[in-house]
Amino acid sequence: MSDANTTALAKALSSAMGEIHQRGWCDGTGGNFSCVLSQQPLRLLMAPSGVHKGSVAPRDLIQVDGEGHVLSGQGKASAETALHLEIIKVCGAGAVLHTHSQAGTLLSQWAIDQAAGGGRGALELKSLEMLKGLEGVKTHDCSVFVPALANDQDLSALSSRANPLLADAPHGLLIAGHGLYAWGRNLGSAMRHLEILEFLLEQRWRQLLLAAITAR
Amino acid sequence: MSDANTTALAKALSSAMGEIHQRGWCDGTGGNFSCVLSQQPLRLLMAPSGVHKGSVAPRDLIQVDGEGHVLSGQGKASAETALHLEIIKVCGAGAVLHTHSQAGTLLSQWAIDQAAGGGRGALELKSLEMLKGLEGVKTHDCSVFVPALANDQDLSALSSRANPLLADAPHGLLIAGHGLYAWGRNLGSAMRHLEILEFLLEQRWRQLLLAAITAR
Amino acid sequence: MSDANTTALAKALSSAMGEIHQRGWCDGTGGNFSCVLSQQPLRLLMAPSGVHKGSVAPRDLIQVDGEGHVLSGQGKASAETALHLEIIKVCGAGAVLHTHSQAGTLLSQWAIDQAAGGGRGALELKSLEMLKGLEGVKTHDCSVFVPALANDQDLSALSSRANPLLADAPHGLLIAGHGLYAWGRNLGSAMRHLEILEFLLEQRWRQLLLAAITAR
Amino acid sequence: MSDANTTALAKALSSAMGEIHQRGWCDGTGGNFSCVLSQQPLRLLMAPSGVHKGSVAPRDLIQVDGEGHVLSGQGKASAETALHLEIIKVCGAGAVLHTHSQAGTLLSQWAIDQAAGGGRGALELKSLEMLKGLEGVKTHDCSVFVPALANDQDLSALSSRANPLLADAPHGLLIAGHGLYAWGRNLGSAMRHLEILEFLLEQRWRQLLLAAITAR
Numbered sequence: 001m002s003d004a005n006t007t008a009l010a011k012a013l014s015s016a017m018g019e020i021h022q023r024g025w026c027d028g029t030g031g032n033f034s035c036v037l038s039q040q041p042l043r044l045l046m047a048p049s050g051v052h053k054g055s056v057a058p059r060d061l062i063q064v065d066g067e068g069h070v071l072s073g074q075g076k077a078s079a080e081t082a083l084h085l086e087i088i089k090v091c092g093a094g095a096v097l098h099t100h101s102q103a104g105t106l107l108s109q110w111a112i113d114q115a116a117g118g119g120r121g122a123l124e125l126k127s128l129e130m131l132k133g134l135e136g137v138k139t140h141d142c143s144v145f146v147p148a149l150a151n152d153q154d155l156s157a158l159s160s161r162a163n164p165l166l167a168d169a170p171h172g173l174l175i176a177g178h179g180l181y182a183w184g185r186n187l188g189s190a191m192r193h194l195e196i197l198e199f200l201l202e203q204r205w206r207q208l209l210l211a212a213i214t215a216r
Numbered sequence: 217m218s219d220a221n222t223t224a225l226a227k228a229l230s231s232a233m234g235e236i237h238q239r240g241w242c243d244g245t246g247g248n249f250s251c252v253l254s255q256q257p258l259r260l261l262m263a264p265s266g267v268h269k270g271s272v273a274p275r276d277l278i279q280v281d282g283e284g285h286v287l288s289g290q291g292k293a294s295a296e297t298a299l300h301l302e303i304i305k306v307c308g309a310g311a312v313l314h315t316h317s318q319a320g321t322l323l324s325q326w327a328i329d330q331a332a333g334g335g336r337g338a339l340e341l342k343s344l345e346m347l348k349g350l351e352g353v354k355t356h357d358c359s360v361f362v363p364a365l366a367n368d369q370d371l372s373a374l375s376s377r378a379n380p381l382l383a384d385a386p387h388g389l390l391i392a393g394h395g396l397y398a399w400g401r402n403l404g405s406a407m408r409h410l411e412i413l414e415f416l417l418e419q420r421w422r423q424l425l426l427a428a429i430t431a432r
Numbered sequence: 433m434s435d436a437n438t439t440a441l442a443k444a445l446s447s448a449m450g451e452i453h454q455r456g457w458c459d460g461t462g463g464n465f466s467c468v469l470s471q472q473p474l475r476l477l478m479a480p481s482g483v484h485k486g487s488v489a490p491r492d493l494i495q496v497d498g499e500g501h502v503l504s505g506q507g508k509a510s511a512e513t514a515l516h517l518e519i520i521k522v523c524g525a526g527a528v529l530h531t532h533s534q535a536g537t538l539l540s541q542w543a544i545d546q547a548a549g550g551g552r553g554a555l556e557l558k559s560l561e562m563l564k565g566l567e568g569v570k571t572h573d574c575s576v577f578v579p580a581l582a583n584d585q586d587l588s589a590l591s592s593r594a595n596p597l598l599a600d601a602p603h604g605l606l607i608a609g610h611g612l613y614a615w616g617r618n619l620g621s622a623m624r625h626l627e628i629l630e631f632l633l634e635q636r637w638r639q640l641l642l643a644a645i646t647a648r
Numbered sequence: 649m650s651d652a653n654t655t656a657l658a659k660a661l662s663s664a665m666g667e668i669h670q671r672g673w674c675d676g677t678g679g680n681f682s683c684v685l686s687q688q689p690l691r692l693l694m695a696p697s698g699v700h701k702g703s704v705a706p707r708d709l710i711q712v713d714g715e716g717h718v719l720s721g722q723g724k725a726s727a728e729t730a731l732h733l734e735i736i737k738v739c740g741a742g743a744v745l746h747t748h749s750q751a752g753t754l755l756s757q758w759a760i761d762q763a764a765g766g767g768r769g770a771l772e773l774k775s776l777e778m779l780k781g782l783e784g785v786k787t788h789d790c791s792v793f794v795p796a797l798a799n800d801q802d803l804s805a806l807s808s809r810a811n812p813l814l815a816d817a818p819h820g821l822l823i824a825g826h827g828l829y830a831w832g833r834n835l836g837s838a839m840r841h842l843e844i845l846e847f848l849l850e851q852r853w854r855q856l857l858l859a860a861i862t863a864r
Contacts, residue, residue, distance in 0.1 A: 028781035028844035052840060100778055100847070106854050109775070110862075127325075129367060129394035130316055133244035139369050140393060151777060153787050177788060178777035192268060196244035199316070205854075206322050206421075212861035213428035214326075343541075345583060345610035346532055349460035355585050356609060408484060412460035415532070422538050422637075429644035430542075559757075561799060561826035562748055565676035571801050572825060624700060628676035631748070638754050638853075645860035646758075 009035050009045055010058035012187055013095075017047065020099060021054025025198065028052070030100035031179070034064075034084045035187050036093070042066030044084065048075025079155045083181065086159040087173070090166040093183035095190035100179040103201035108174035111148035119150030119161075123174060125200045133196035134170050135189065146197070148174040172197040225251050225261055226274035228403055229311075233263065236315060237270025241414065244268070246316035247395070250280075250300045251403050252309070258282030260300065264291025295371045299397065302375040303389070306382040309399035311406035316395040319417035324390035327364035335366030335377075339390060341416045349412035350386050351405065362413070364390040388413045441467050441477055442490035444619055445527075449479065452531060453486025457630065460484070462532035463611070466496075466516045467619050468525070474498035476516065480507025511587045515613065518591040519605070522598040525615035527622035532611040535633035540606035543580035551582030551593075555606060557632045565628035566602050567621065578629070580606035604629045657683050657693055658706035660835055661743075665695065668747060669702025673846065676700070678748035679827070682712075682732045683835050684741070690714030692732065696723025727803045731829065734807040735821070738814040741831035743838035748827040751849035756822035759796035767798030767809075771822060773848045781844035782818050783837065794845070796822040820845045 013035050020026050020033070031053050034046035044064045047056050062073030068081040084096045107123055115121030125131060126143040137144065147165040152158040162173060171193040173181045182197050184190035229251050236242050236249070247269050250262035260280040263272050278289030284297040300312045323339055331337030341347060342359040350360065363381040368374040378389060387409040389397045398413050400406035445467050452458050452465070463485050466478035476496045479488050494505030500513040516528045539555055547553030557563060558575040566576065579597040584590040594605060603625040605613045614629050616622035661683050668674050668681070679701050682694035692712045695704050710721030716729040732744045755771055763769030773779060774791040782792065795813040800806040810821060819841040821829045830845050832838035 024847075027847040028778065028840045030778055030781060030844075030847070052836070102847075102850055102854055105776065105778065105851055106858060110858060127367075127393050128321065129391070130244065130246055130321070133246060140367050141369070151775075151788050153789070175777070177775050188268070192244045196246075199240075199243040199246070199318075202318055203321055206318055208861060209425070209857070210322060210326060213424060343583075343609050344537065345607070346460065346462055346537065349462060356583050357585070404484070408460045412462075415456075415459040415462070415534075418534055419537055422534055425641070426538060426542060429640060559799075559825050560753065561823070562676065562678055562753070565678060572799050573801070620700070624676045628678075631672075631675040631678070631750075634750055635753055638750055641857070642754060642758060645856060 006037060006045070007058070009037065009187070010061050013045060013047075013061060014056055014058045016097070016187060016191055017053045017056055020097065020194070021052075023101075023198075025099035025101045025104075026053045027100065032078050032080050032084070032098045033096070034081070034088075035095045036088060037063065042085075042088070043071070044081075044088070046077065046081065046084070048073065049078035051075065079153075082155040082159045083162060086162055087166060087181060087183050090163060091169075091171075091183060092185070093190070094186040096181060096183045097190050097194045098179065098181045099194065099198065101198055101201065103205045104174065104180040104198065105177060107201055107204055108148050108179065109177045111146075111174060112150055112176040115148075119176075121148040121176075122146060123148060123201075123204065125204060128200065128203065130196055130199055130203070134172075134193060135184070137170070144170045146170060146172045146174055148176060151176050151178045170197075222253060222261070223274070225253065225403070226277050229261060229263075229277060230272055230274045232313070232403060232407055233269045233272055236313065236410070237268075239317075239414075241315040241317045241320075242269045243316065248294050248296050248300070248314045249312070250297075250304075251311045252304060253279065258301075258304070259287070260297075260304070262293065262297065262300070264289065265294035267291065295369075298371040298375045299378060302378055303382060303397060303399050306379060307385075307387075307399060308401070309406070310402040312397060312399045313406050313410045314395065314397045315410065315414065317414055317417065319421045320390065320396040320414065321393060323417055323420055324364050324395065325393045327362075327390060328366055328392040331364075335392075337364040337392075338362060339364060339417075339420065341420060344416065344419065346412055346415055346419070350409060351400070353386070360386045362386060362388045362390055364392060367392050367394045386413075438469060438477070439490070441469065441619070442493050445477060445479075445493060446488055446490045448529070448619060448623055449485045449488055452529065452626070453484075455533075455630075457531040457533045457536075458485045459532065464510050464512050464516070464530045465528070466513070466520075467527045468520060469495065474517075474520070475503070476513075476520070478509065478513065478516070480505065481510035483507065511585075514587040514591045515594060518594055519598060519613060519615050522595060523601075523603075523615060524617070525622070526618040528613060528615045529622050529626045530611060530613045531626065531630065533630055533633065535637045536606065536612040536630065537609060539633055539636055540580050540611065541609045543578075543606060544582055544608040547580075551608075553580040553608075554578060555580060555633075555636065557636060560632065560635065562628055562631055562635070566604075566625060567616070569602070576602045578602060578604045578606055580608060583608050583610045602629075654685060654693070655706070657685065657835070658709050661693060661695075661709060662704055662706045664745070664835060664839055665701045665704055668745065668842070669700075671749075671846075673747040673749045673752075674701045675748065680726050680728050680732070680746045681744070682729070682736075683743045684736060685711065690733075690736070691719070692729075692736070694725065694729065694732070696721065697726035699723065727801075730803040730807045731810060734810055735814060735829060735831050738811060739817075739819075739831060740833070741838070742834040744829060744831045745838050745842045746827060746829045747842065747846065749846055749849065751853045752822065752828040752846065753825060755849055755852055756796050756827065757825045759794075759822060760798055760824040763796075767824075769796040769824075770794060771796060771849075771852065773852060776848065776851065778844055778847055778851070782820075782841060783832070785818070792818045794818060794820045794822055796824060799824050799826045818845075 037043040111121040122145040182194040253259040327337040338361040398410040469475040543553040554577040614626040685691040759769040759771040770793040830842040
């Protein structure tokens with residue numbers, strides 16, 4: 001990718017991170033965000049670890065290779081880079097956006113708690129027009145299952161457990177008590193899927209409350 | 217309409233869409249928005265299908281005729297154009313704003329679930345001062361019924377089912393699990409009705425919660 | 433008041449209205465807002481009736497006398513001007529801010545429903561540090577009662593019923609299913625009381641939910 | 649600290665206060681915020697008491713010594729300065745941010761109500777990835793206890809009761825019905841801990857609601 005393209009993508013990613021922080025989806029040092037600069041060899045542009053994602057200037061982004069090593073820029077790559085890379089390799093994603101929202105943190109754990117065990121579950125989203133915002137979904141009249149995994153500080157192990165789930169995932173994966181990974185062909189598509197999935201998570205939360213109060 | 221008027225309306229519609237996205241009422245590629253440029257022959261200015269409605273520049277809006285065919289601009293007209301046109305024809309609306317809010321998505325489905333069946337229901341809103349923000353309502357001391365229809369990917373069929381309900385609708389129509397259509401004589405009036413109806417939907421949600429916790 | 437002072441106050445009031453709309457406290461054409469320009473003779477600067485309060489330029493404000501007649505500017509004075517004037521006369525207020533928030537609309541009605549009848553009630557707020565933001569309150573360890581009245585389209589009658597309650601009111605009055613009137617010595621003080629009371633209303637709502645779920 | 653450094657810190661603190669108000673965490677005259685200018689002798693930069701914290705210009709901040717006396721600037725130091733100083737002395741904090749959020753106000757009281765008595769309690773936060781945003785926490789798989797104290801208008805007494813709890817506190821302390829104190833090595837670190845703790849408080853609130861509706 002040319003320097004001009006890298007500069008444009010860095011601006012776009014920095015701006016997206018600012019918007020995402022504005023919405024309360026990456027408070028503190030939470031969340032991480034990456035874009036593919038090139039596929040052959042694999043090069044990512046991403047935020048360094050441990051910084052406030054809402055105020056990262058384009059020049060403060062780092063470049064990382066396909067094994068998660070930093071090629072240029074100040075700072076370390078997050079351990080979560082392993083899962084970004086897994087998603088990029090399995091799904092052909094051009095951008096991965098990982099958020100820590102209220103609904104994502106809550107319902108990811110709930111999905112695991114409802115499941116049979118084994119640290120795996122899924123959140124069902126159904127009969128909602130907004131599902132059509134997910135690439136490949138053509139009607140509201142369907143069920144979409146967002147896979148959920150128990151959290152793990154060993155990102156290599158977590159990525160291995162995620163691997164078999166990614167190909168069928170609706171551009172999103174939940175990690176329990178942690179948050180959402182959303183992705184897409186490029187940054188615009190990943191942002192669209194992120195907004196759609198965060199909307200649907202919040203909607204699912206309201207549906208649970210409504211079901212409880214109308215069940216009396 | 218003169219070119220100057222078209223330009224002014226395009227700016228106003230683009231700006232309104234930005235505000236609506238800012239409020240979280242059209243995440244992802246959700247929602248659609250149109251203004252009438254001329255009635256004879258019928259010409260609409262609207263957002264193209266499948267784009268992020270919060271960042272459509274005035275020059276990226278398309279012009280559409282009374283059968284939903286694109287006359288100028290890049291991109292396709294949404295299938296939902298059929299329902300925009302139905303509302304414009306039946307109600308004499310000058311602008312139609314279609315949103316996907318949390319409360320609209322939730323309570324539209326609830327209205328259908330509470331109803332006798334047949335894919336039709338209504339949401340009652342009563343004894344609220346904000347009702348007076350709807351054109352024609354002169355007192356808080358009344359009930360307003362927002363009609364609700366089951367969702368359908370066949371927009372022609374959906375528009376036909378909407379037709380008999382539109383003349384009496386309070387400048388708003390709900391589609392279940394989908395969202396709100398709000399309209400008015402012009403863009404300003406439609407925005408006013410949209411803000412009022414979205415406020416009332418959120419209020420109705422809180423009323424349901426309050427009723428549940430005080431019923432014990 | 434000099435022209436320069438009027439201009440400065442008009443700017444401050446227009447800006448305050450923009451902020452209040454931004455917070456979702458005066459959607460559609462809801463709410464009304466006034467400042468005292470002079471006490472002898474009584475002159476108010478206020479928003480005209482029926483407009484969107486979030487986008488009123490300083491030059492679009494009207495001047496009104498002590499009987500609610502428009503002295504200058506385009507547009508009508510809201511019928512609610514009667515209650516603004518009542519508050520100004522009884523409480524010596526320099527500014528009155530009337531909002532339609534979610535919590536204010538909901539809990540004003542709840543306060544009436546909980547009361548013995550007669551269209552009067554009160555919302556108790558207690559043991560909260562934020563109470564100290566109300567002028568005259570020196571400790572969190574107290575109860576403050578915000579009076580509430582049933583809504584009435586006859587603003588003259590409503591103002592008469594409000595009259596005996598105003599002197600002891602904590603710079604705030606609730607109208608059921610309608611919203612909050614907050615006031616203060618000047619615009620800054622009224623804004624402070626508005627923010628405090630809206631915070632406390634929202635907090636009271638959360639307290640009710642928490643009490644319900646911990647009562648099991 | 650040089651004048652240039654003081655100016656830069658004043659700008660950063662004023663800007664942080666604006667952001668905090670924007671999020672609804674210091675409405676009215678609520679909250680207070682301080683930064684350490686020098687440790688030997690101890691000098692704080694902070695907002696004066698009784699003002700709207702969202703609109704304090706850098707030049708309107710006051711300088712305060714280690715006993716809470718104002719050294720320069722207009723206005724009084726808040727009585728709460730005593731608790732800021734206690735935190736700075738015990739924890740070596742470089743900045744203290746004290747907010748009045750909805751969840752902080754509510755759950756601080758709840759923590760006291762759940763406790764055995766004596767005006768002391770703690771809010772447990774566990775198994776959440778966001779805990780790792782607190783300095784020193786390396787895994788989600790742990791419990792963090794935010795200490796809570798009953799509110800008291802005697803800030804000297806309150807500071808004495810806080811003293812034994814501060815060394816082990818997770819960069820945060822709750823005062824019942826009042827709010828959160830968050831701190832860090834410097835302003836950036838304190839802002840990070842504030843965002844993390846406010847996120848976790850809001851999450852705890854949602855967890856309580858979810859537990860109630862799934863317990864049926």
